[in-house]
Amino acid sequence: MKLLVIEDDRETAAYLVKGLSESGYTVDHSGDGREGLFLATSGSYDAIVLDRMLPGMDGLAILGALRAAQIRTPALILSALGSVDDRVKGLRSGGDDYLVKPFAFSELLARIEALLRRGTQAPAETRLRVADLELDLLTRTVKRGDKIIELLPREFQLLEYLMRNAGHVVTRTMLLENVWDYHFDPQTNVIDVHVSRLRQKIDKQFEHPLLHTVRGAGYCLRAGA
Amino acid sequence: MPHATAVTIAEKLRLPAARPLPSAAALLRRAQRLVRTHAFRLAGLYFAVFVLSVLGVLFFVYWTSADFVERQTETTLDAEISGLAEQYAQRGLSGLVQIVAARSAGDRGDGMLYLVATAEGRPLAGNITGWPVGASASAGSLSFQIEVPGKRGEESHPARAKLFVIPDGYRLLVGRDIVEEVNRTAERVIAGNLSDRVPRLGTADEFDQLAANLNSMLDQIERLMAGMREVTDNVAHDLKTPLARLRARLELALLAPGNTAAQIEAIRAAIGEADRMLATFNALLSIAEAEAGAGSEAAERLDLGELAAAVAELYEPVAEEKGFAMRLNCAPGVLIRGDRHLLPQALANLLDNALKYGASPAGGSEITVAVLREGGRAVLEVGDRGPGIPERDREAVFDRFVRLEPSRSTPGNGLGLSLVRAVAHRHHATVALADNRPGLRVRLEFPEWTAAAE
Numbered sequence: 306m307k308l309l310v311i312e313d314d315r316e317t318a319a320y321l322v323k324g325l326s327e328s329g330y331t332v333d334h335s336g337d338g339r340e341g342l343f344l345a346t347s348g349s350y351d352a353i354v355l356d357r358m359l360p361g362m363d364g365l366a367i368l369g370a371l372r373a374a375q376i377r378t379p380a381l382i383l384s385a386l387g388s389v390d391d392r393v394k395g396l397r398s399g400g401d402d403y404l405v406k407p408f409a410f411s412e413l414l415a416r417i418e419a420l421l422r423r424g425t426q427a428p429a430e431t432r433l434r435v436a437d438l439e440l441d442l443l444t445r446t447v448k449r450g451d452k453i454i455e456l457l458p459r460e461f462q463l464l465e466y467l468m469r470n471a472g473h474v475v476t477r478t479m480l481l482e483n484v485w486d487y488h489f490d491p492q493t494n495v496i497d498v499h500v501s502r503l504r505q506k507i508d509k510q511f512e513h514p515l516l517h518t519v520r521g522a523g524y525c526l527r528a529g530a
Numbered sequence: 531m532p533h534a535t536a537v538t539i540a541e542k543l544r545l546p547a548a549r550p551l552p553s554a555a556a557l558l559r560r561a562q563r564l565v566r567t568h569a570f571r572l573a574g575l576y577f578a579v580f581v582l583s584v585l586g587v588l589f590f591v592y593w594t595s596a597d598f599v600e601r602q603t604e605t606t607l608d609a610e611i612s613g614l615a616e617q618y619a620q621r622g623l624s625g626l627v628q629i630v631a632a633r634s635a636g637d638r639g640d641g642m643l644y645l646v647a648t649a650e651g652r653p654l655a656g657n658i659t660g661w662p663v664g665a666s667a668s669a670g671s672l673s674f675q676i677e678v679p680g681k682r683g684e685e686s687h688p689a690r691a692k693l694f695v696i697p698d699g700y701r702l703l704v705g706r707d708i709v710e711e712v713n714r715t716a717e718r719v720i721a722g723n724l725s726d727r728v729p730r731l732g733t734a735d736e737f738d739q740l741a742a743n744l745n746s747m748l749d750q751i752e753r754l755m756a757g758m759r760e761v762t763d764n765v766a767h768d769l770k771t772p773l774a775r776l777r778a779r780l781e782l783a784l785l786a787p788g789n790t791a792a793q794i795e796a797i798r799a800a801i802g803e804a805d806r807m808l809a810t811f812n813a814l815l816s817i818a819e820a821e822a823g824a825g826s827e828a829a830e831r832l833d834l835g836e837l838a839a840a841v842a843e844l845y846e847p848v849a850e851e852k853g854f855a856m857r858l859n860c861a862p863g864v865l866i867r868g869d870r871h872l873l874p875q876a877l878a879n880l881l882d883n884a885l886k887y888g889a890s891p892a893g894g895s896e897i898t899v900a901v902l903r904e905g906g907r908a909v910l911e912v913g914d915r916g917p918g919i920p921e922r923d924r925e926a927v928f929d930r931f932v933r934l935e936p937s938r939s940t941p942g943n944g945l946g947l948s949l950v951r952a953v954a955h956r957h958h959a960t961v962a963l964a965d966n967r968p969g970l971r972v973r974l975e976f977p978e979w980t981a982a983a984e
Contacts, residue, residue: 314774314775317771317774317775322781324782385770386815387815388819389816389869389871389872389875390871393869393871404776406773407773407774407775407777407778408774408777409781410778426951427584463758473734485840486874487844487874487878488869489816489875490809490812491844491878491882492886492946493848493881493886494848495847496844498847498848499847502847521798
């Protein structure tokens with residue numbers, strides 16, 4: 306998997322390149338907006354990570370130019386601007402995800418993985434499976450083994466998102482943004498309680514738990530420990 | 531090679547001085563020959579034409595712009611006057627009296643003043659009770675005081691008008707109430723139209739000076755608002771980048787092999803501190819931005835009840851876990867114009883507060899979220915059964931970083947309600963705290979969305 310990092314702050318860039326390379330990605334880096342755009346249009350990248358404020362060319366302008374040129378490489382915007390307005394503007398101008406600086410590296414990794422998976426998923430899938438847990442998108446039903454599990458609409462959405470990202474860590478912020486479409490940081494652990502309610506329903510009476518808590522990062526739905 | 535170039539230029543500069551100077555007579559002869567050439571005369575002519583046209587254009591620009599300022603302020607008056615003059619020309623004095631009576635009937639609230647009077651000053655029609663004291667009887671601009679019904683009985687307002695002497699000796703006065711005019715400008719500015727200004731009268735008296743000062747104050751505010759956005763962007767970038775590095779270094783340190791358990795714990799704690807610092811910082815930036823964005827471009831038609839129910843749904847499980855009963859009472863179809871992303875954030879802050887401080891000391895904790903329509907206003911209320919906030923502190927808690935004594939021991943940054951107020955202002959809403967008997971009730975009142983307002 307090949308990533309392009311467009312970031313002008315040297316130290317942040319070095320940290321990104323180091324961390325991403327160690328996580329198994331091939332990483333190209335550019336510290337300038339125009340050069341970054343050039344690389345993005347000519348190279349074949351699986352995803353782009355770009356800063357919003359860049360010398361030469363603004364990050365949003367790069368995205369606009371890319372999308373206008375029909376280049377659909379998934380892009381994650383990194384920015385020090387974290388207000389709701391800024392996030393929404395970033396997503397509207399062609400970004401696929403938006404992460405506010407500073408960020409936990411685990412959060413960045415989780416989001417890049419989610420972006421990469423988005424491109425590979427078969428869109429016509431109507432049934433998601435993880436071990437013996439099955440979610441049917443057409444009939445809106447969930448089964449584990451033979452047992453039918455009743456979920457509230459929001460719990461169904463939450464489980465769907467977790468199953469689509471099965472085997473990977475999803476963070477609390479990812480859940481709040483993707484399942485609820487809210488872009489702020491609640492002061493209370495609202496997400497944890499929703500997840501633990503879901504866990505009650507899908508894991509409680511079964512031998513092997515599927516929904517795991519990953520310390521300092523978030524949650525992961527997977528078969529096995 | 532810059533050095534070499536500099537030397538050459540210096541030498542070139544010295545060259546003419548080395549030549550013997552031509553005599554003054556020789557120079558004069560040369561000049562005379564030059565002036566006699568056709569090329570020179572043509573060039574001279576073009577030059578003169580050019581200078582004249584530039585001066586002409588400059589004078590025209592100066593004249594029109596200086597005049598324009600004055601003309602614009604008098605436009606409203608002039609439009610009224612020419613309308614009335616037309617009536618007079620077509621229908622004579624009775625037509626004029628009729629139309630002036632019609633225009634001054636009822637309170638139009640636009641501050642326009644009318645009066646038709648006889649040559650002796652006896653009023654025939656208009657909304658000024660008598661011929662203004664001290665006003666001259668000849669045509670032209672004049673200023674005077676008028677008595678208008680105000681909040682505390684009669685108030686004396688300065689007014690300005692134009693006076694016309696109609697052929698039969700009658701007089702027509704058309705003017706404006708200056709106080710009313712300033713009020714209306716202020717209202718428009720408060721509503722988000724920051725570029726509105728008080729019309730100038732160009733008379734250089736104290737009221738004109740007041741208008742000028744108000745306008746330069748508004749200029750200043752507009753500039754500050756524009757600067758605010760830029761500053762917050764830059765501050766966000768310049769201060770958060772080093773913070774990002776700090777956090778990254780700590781995270782890398784955490785991954786390094788050979789850390790003892792105590793070191794890992796210390797690094798985790800340091801990351802936690804950095805995150806808290808950052809949360810405070812983000813909250814401050816959000817507030818600054820919500821405050822700066824009067825008349826948001828992101829506003830759309832929203833169902834306040836649906837929006838409140840969705841946020842309440844997010845908080846319901848955590849409320850139940852903390853022993854609160856969550857009650858939702860939302861009237862359907864209460865519409866406002868608002869920002870789909872900011873409003874949930876404000877409501878989430880109120881629910882965070884209710885969960886943190888709203889537990890009932892007597893047991894039976896509950897949080898109520900209500901949306902209702904009241905007197906043309908869309909109302910959103912969040913109530914709890916906690917200790918509430920004493921009346922004397924109810925204003926202060928909206929200020930940044932203010933935390934009341936009992937809450938100091940709980941985590942928090944004292945910015946939650948500041949954001950709520952900033953979001954409310956951005957939506958032209960009022961926010962007030964009240965006694966929930968017992969507990970605290972936060973009430974936000976929005977202008978209700980109507981099809982007519984679109």
